[in-house]
Amino acid sequence: MCNSIALKLGSLKLDVPFFQASLSGYSDYVMRVLARRFGCPFTLADMMLAKSAANPRVLRKPCFRPAPDEHPVGAQILGRDPAIMAKAAADLVTVGYDLIDLNFACPAPKVLRAGRGGALLSEPDIVIDCLKAVRDVVVAPVMMKLRIGADHKPQSLDNFWKIVTRSIENGVDALVIHGRTVSQRFRGKADWELLAAVKSRFPDATIVGSGDIFNPAETLDLMKRTRLDGFLVARGAIGNPWIFRDLRCVWENRQIPPPPGLTEQRLVILEHFGRILKDYPERKAVRIFRKFFAGYLRRHPKRKPALIALMKSETRAEVETALITWYTDSSPNA
Ligand SMILES: Cc1cc2nc3c(=O)[nH]c(=O)nc-3n(C[C@H](O)[C@H](O)[C@H](O)COP(=O)(O)O)c2cc1C
Secondary structure, three states, X not given: OOOOOOEEEOOEEEOOOXXXXXXXXXXXXXXXXXXXXXXXXXXXXXXXXXXXXXXXXXXXXXXXOOOHHHOOEEEEEEOOOHHHHHHHHHHHHHOOXXXXXXXXXXXXXXXXXXXXXXXXXXXXXXXHHHHHHHHHHOOOOEEEEEEOOOOOXXXXXXXXXXXXXXXXXXXXXXXXXXXXXXXXXXXXXXXXXXXXXXXXXXXXXXXXXXXXXXXXXXXXXXXXHHOOOEEEEXXXXXXXXXXXXXXXXXXXXXXXXXXXXXXXXXXXXXXXXXXXXXXXXXXXXXXXXXXXXXXXXXXXXXXXXXXXXXXXXXXXHHHHHHHHXXXXXXXXXX
């Protein structure tokens, strides 16, 4: 039914109205290409400090550059100095990123103490100066990530509306809005009604919603109810690339296939782990992969003992043995 809906992020056109979030510590090249393989049309790389991205030595490292097989891919930057944000954005486009996303949403205490991310929701002038500086130097689409305010006080809501209004007036290509305040962090439910109010006040702007996207079947109703242009997939994608396959089915009006069996899950986990092993020494790769295991294990019928076995593994061979033990459809552990 919704095949005709495509999402436009400036000149970037997506054939389905969702994409994968920037997820600090997770959304590396490996997670991004897996998401693509499962049907995600666009991904964002890990958030970068603008000051670092503006340093040519940093952008020389391959891990900070997009790979040829992952376009379109966006870069997200964090900062509060318009000139540094502009330099970072221009350099990131030069190394091949297809879109620039400005983060004014991050609630991490360290980021807030530095007056960056979500702290800037209380400083609309700086947000707009950063947007204008970036807009002036890049031709690629420019998007902004917001939360719905610093907190629920009237002044915060007022600042939020100022930022939304002025960023649209100043040519932002899309706003991605997480329906929680900074002080809420991840508590409570995302306020999609406020996101709907943004869309109804600015029907011509591209507004993408974020918050609690875990159930593909519910997204059609959510989009119909809020009339937003699209939605962001975040925690729901960690250790769960199948969410993109299922979302695509929903949006292309096809039946969602049955959930993957344990053996199928093992093959995907091994693919993910194998790609990390290419970039890191064995023991470090195992440690890096533990946080993804935790995501994959959410589907497991015997999550706790499987988690213990996998978290104890320190070598590639131990991980593979634990996976065979716990991720085989015909095994007694299934
Ligand atoms: C581990 C983790 C890391 C995140 N890192 C970022 C980030 O770097 N940039 C960003 O804009 N949002 C980041 N987010 C927020 C998500 O993009 C998203 O807005 C939020 O999780 C709400 O969506 P969800 O409820 O569907 O997870 C992060 C969230 C999590 C859980």
